[in-house]
Amino acid sequence: MSTAPSALLEIRDLSVHYPGRANWFFQSAEPKRAVDGISFVIPQGKTVGLVGESGSGKSTTGKAIIKLAPLTSGQILYQGADIGRLSNADFLPWRKKIQMIFQDPYNSLNPRSDVLGILSEPLEIHFPGMSKSEREQRCAELLRDVKLPPEHLRRHPHEFSGGQRQRIGIARALAVQPELIICDEPVSALDVSVQAEVVNLLQDLQEKLGLTYLFIAHDLAVVEHVSDHILVMSKGQIVEQGVPSEILGNPQHAYTKTLLAAVPRF
Numbered sequence: 521m522s523t524a525p526s527a528l529l530e531i532r533d534l535s536v537h538y539p540g541r542a543n544w545f546f547q548s549a550e551p552k553r554a555v556d557g558i559s560f561v562i563p564q565g566k567t568v569g570l571v572g573e574s575g576s577g578k579s580t581t582g583k584a585i586i587k588l589a590p591l592t593s594g595q596i597l598y599q600g601a602d603i604g605r606l607s608n609a610d611f612l613p614w615r616k617k618i619q620m621i622f623q624d625p626y627n628s629l630n631p632r633s634d635v636l637g638i639l640s641e642p643l644e645i646h647f648p649g650m651s652k653s654e655r656e657q658r659c660a661e662l663l664r665d666v667k668l669p670p671e672h673l674r675r676h677p678h679e680f681s682g683g684q685r686q687r688i689g690i691a692r693a694l695a696v697q698p699e700l701i702i703c704d705e706p707v708s709a710l711d712v713s714v715q716a717e718v719v720n721l722l723q724d725l726q727e728k729l730g731l732t733y734l735f736i737a738h739d740l741a742v743v744e745h746v747s748d749h750i751l752v753m754s755k756g757q758i759v760e761q762g763v764p765s766e767i768l769g770n771p772q773h774a775y776t777k778t779l780l781a782a783v784p785r786f
Contacts, residue, residue, distance in 0.1 A: 525563035526730050527599075529585070530702055533557050534594035534604075536577075536584050554580040556756035557594070562700070567726065567733040568748030569764075571740050571779065575755040579623075580738045582702040586620050586732070587611050590599045598700075616646045619693040623705035625685035629677040635663070636673040637690055642695045662691040665728075666721060683714035690721065694729070703735045707742065719746060741783045744768055 521695045522711055536555040542608045550670055555577045562568045583589035587608070596604035603614050608689065621627035629638055641660040643650055650658070660670035666687040677685055686706065693701055703722065707715040723746060725731060737743050744764045751768065752760040760773040 522610060523698075525565055527561045527597075528564040529562040529734075530595075530597040531558060531581075531585075532595040533583065534584060535560055536589050537592045541638055548559055553756045554589075555584065556760045558753070560751055560758065560761070562732060562734055565726075565730055565749075566611075566748040567735050567746050569743035569750045570736045570753055571743045571750060572753035573738055573779070576596040576753045578738075578753045579704050581753070582620065582704050582734060582736050585619055586615070588620075588700060589594050591627045594734065614647075616696045616770075617698055618702065619690050619696065619698040619701045620702045620704060621686075621693050621706045625682055625689050625711050626630065626677060629685060630694075631677050633661070634674050638688065639663075639673075639678075639695055639766060640690055642692065646696045658695070659691075662694055663688075663726065667693045669741050681714075682710050682745050683718060684720055686710060687721065689762065690718075690725070693727070698731070700732045700734070703733055705737055706735075708737065708739070713741070722746070739760075740768070752779065 534555055535553070535557050536774060537551040537553050540552060545686050558581065560568065570581060572578045580589050583757070584591055590605045594604065595602050596734045598614060598617065603611065605613070625639045636656060636659055639662055640655045643655045643658060655689050656673070659673055662671050663672060668684065668687055668691075677688070706722070719742065726733060726785070734751065735743060744767070747764055750761060750764055750767045751758050752773065759774045760767065760771065767776060768780060771780055
């Protein structure tokens with residue numbers, strides 16, 4: 521008898537609210553509820569897809585987990601430890617366990633640094649005892665992992681295509697050997713012809729390295745392809761969730777049906 525995977529990350533009643541803008545009639549306005557009391561679990565070694573349109577709160581959810589957005593209330597539990605309200609210094613060891621792949625593969629990379637510098641930076645922070653030659657060897661391995669030649673270490677971001685830059689972003693996320701990777705719209709800025717290559721790479725890396733993903737996207741078709749479980753988010757709340765066959769085969773919420781209707785049919 522098989523047992524269910526243990527929870528790597530558990531979100532309990534998470535909220536992220538931003539102050540509302542004052543206007544001429546009131547000194548303060550209602551806060552913007554970017555994320556409003558959501559709860560979900562990400563099992564070890566699985567992919568949970570978080571889908572919704574722009575402004576639904578999905579990216580804010582991912583940023584809150586990795587401490588890039590302020591937590592208003594709720595809990596973020598990593599293997600049972602509450603990490604949601606740690607200081608930046610106390611969160612540093614957890615940042616090695618949780619990494620993020622950003623949407624824009626150009627703006628997320630330092631244009632003044634070569635690939636070696638980009639990949640070496642997290643190694644210098646999290647593995648201070650690693651020698652320069654060891655870091656360079658590790659960076660070459662990372663490029664091979666994302667199907668790029670090690671000779672690219674001396675090149676700069678502007679010398680690469682969008683798909684290649686995103687591969688470098690993936691390599692950077694892998695550098696510190698994380699357990700959980702938050703994929704924040706990792707293919708939405710790429711040409712359609714390149715999207716499938718990057719998605720397949722992420723799946724290959726998951727199988728090879730035993731990674732766990734929170735895969736954030738607005739495209740339900742992409743989320744269906746990669747996810748073991750799907751969360752549908754609208755206006756800061758999770759309005760529906762289930763396995764891909766349930767969500768696409770028998771959607772219950774009107775918003776899910778709208779997302780499904782937007783999936784291109786060929």
